[in-house]
Amino acid sequence: MTFANVGTLETQPGxxxxxxAILTRSNPQLAEAGCxxxxxxTSDEKPDTVFVTELWTSAEAHQASLQLPSVRGAIAEAMPLLTGQMDGFQYEVAGSPLRD
Incomplete structure (x- = not known):
């Protein structure tokens, strides 16, 4: 069953x-890992917030992706730009009218 991870990252002002830019860099390893x-x-209403929506083949694929060198590198690069305030939720997708 498809796994969804939806979250927000609060950035340092500006x-x-x-x-x-870090999160949207091309990364073919994500697809290979099951993304x-x-x-x-982004939203003009929240100028220091980044929104991320992910769909994965499984929760395990998502968890394993966090060990990829490219993902670990992006996280390390982004961390100093974040406040540490993060929010979100995860769920198993029940279905979609756009897919079989």
Missing amino acids: QREAVV LHYEVG
């Missing part, structure tokens, strides 16, 4: 675009 969908977004 660092939102730098975090977006089906990875979208990064």
Whole structure:
């Protein structure tokens, strides 16, 4: 069953675009690890927040991806730009009218 991870990352003032740049770099390893969908977004209403929506083949695939060197590198690069305030939720996807 598909696993969803949806979250927000609070950035240091003025660092939102730098975090977006890190998170949106091409990373073919994510697809190889089981990532089906990875979208990064922003909202003018929250100028220091980055939104991330991920779909994975499984919760285990998502967890394993956190050990990939490319992912660990991106996390290490982004951490100094974040406040440490993160929020979100995870769930098993029940279905979609867009897929069989």
